[in-house]
Amino acid sequence: MNMAADKKVLIMAGGTGGHIFPALSIARQLQSLGVEVEWLGTLKGMESALIPQTGIPIHYISVSGLRGKSFLTKVLSPFVIVIAIVQAIGKILKTKPSCVLGMGGFVTGPGGVAAWLLRKPLLIHEQNAIAGFSNQLLYPMASVVMEGFAGAFNRKQEITKSSLLKHFYSGDKTVHTGNPLRQEILSCPSPAQRFSDSANTDRIKLLVLGGSRGALAINRLMPELLKDFPAAESIELWHQCGKQNLQTCKAYYAELGIEENQNCRIAAFIDDMAEAYCWADVVICRAGASTVAEIAAVGVPAVFIPFPFAVDDHQTANAIIMQKLGAAWLIQQQELSPERLGSVLMQFIEDKTLILKAALLAQQAAKTDATEQAAKYCMEACYA
Known part of the structure; x- marks a missing residue:
């Protein structure tokens, strides 16, 4: 019974x-x-x-x-x-x-x-x-x-x-x-399994998340970054821009001469976030509680750009917890620029072992x- x-x-x-x-x-x-x-x-x-x-x-x-x-x-x-x-x-x-x-x-x-x-x-x-x-x-x-x-x-x-x-x-x-x-997030392979081959590849896989509604500042930034980034050929991009922003975001890339191809994917929404996290070497995203928890559980380095109008600036507080562990980088939106973000990404490109180190540190925050x-x-x- x-x-x-x-x-x-x-x-x-x-x-x-x-x-x-x-x-x-x-x-x-x-x-x-x-x-x-x-x-x-x-x-x-x-x-x-x-x-x-x-x-x-x-x-x-x-x-x-x-x-x-x-x-x-x-x-x-x-x-x-x-x-x-x-x-x-x-x-x-x-x-x-x-x-x-x-x-x-x-x-x-x-x-x-x-x-x-x-x-x-x-x-x-x-x-x-x-x-x-x-x-x-x-x-x-x-x-x-x-x-x-x-x-x-x-x-x-x-x-x-x-x-x-x-x-x-x-x-x-x-x-x-x-x-x-969600159980599918918890079922992702360990960082050691996922990143065992990363050090031997020419590109880093960059997952960009603007949330289900998209984040205009992030959507505008990414094509500007890739246009002049000296190591743009070292990046494989998967950019989730929000359902209402898909055509506008694609236009941003097109205006700067960046074509969609196997190394540059632009999606309105990602249905399988577990697959996306498992694919990524680095995530660029807001710092909502669920996103931070998912990144910690999967074990993936993150560059957090907190939503600047969150009540009590709680997204910054969420991000700081990961930053203090050495698992994440924090850039406030008012300080966001292609140069600032590019300097962070160059650290991963120049030293791919940093990806696994940060991923393992991220998992220290996971419950x-x-x-x-x-x-x-x-x-x-x-x-x-």
Whole structure:
């Protein structure tokens, strides 16, 4: 008899893939243990398209962020939040979960408050190196607080210099689990296996990631770099530019006389990221939590260009953790130029042994059992 068959976890996650995919990894792990899983999200987030395809029942509440919104929207926001909490209470009463897991996104705030009001065990997971606003508020309400990067809540307290936050973040309920990853990412061959032949090749394989929506600064930079880079013939490029930017990005390359061929591939989206990481010698990308965790787990050197408008500049904090290990290079967008990036790439071209050294250092930051750890804490909460 499966003792977990009568247990149910309600997962709250939404907005972007950075919240949804780690949550989905935990959902699959819980299902493999015989636990029933349901989802709480919003109709405006990616979850409304992704989760129904998985067969996981999903419920919706109405809530969105306030950044960049009109003054009237901000004035009305307390009423909107109260309505969202009431909606979340209704969904929790309907689904009757054994515990509630918050994985980030706008849904997590109202959903977490609703879980606390109903005295349901609440677990939260912070993916970034600096805790986000919703998780800051939910910290005192949660029974377990999981961190993708150790010290995420302490960093937030250091930024704000708040004695109140210091009081909130005290206690022993915080655990460093790492960020849950898709199984295919964890199945990549080791750096030693992948890079055994790299030192004997003429080219370095450069994977450029702008995120699913693309990053204009990175998309513009790469053709400019290749145009005048003295060692351009030493680079094999795979550039993911974002679905909405494909034609524009191709035009950038064409304007500078760079043709697409076997050594220069431009793609709107890469479906198999495990294949891409395994192929790459070096990755150029933003520094979102999931991306950093994937790069660490696979073991591949990275040049991080953090998104400059991220809340609390958390992408820079994510990147610094890898940089301090010697596994990554950090270039702020305002300092980005073909010359600056080219000087970093020349280090790999001139000394290909640096690729394996940095890859092995990257794996020191990896927490490859994050999914299992998160599921374990959910199971413990179910039986509490």
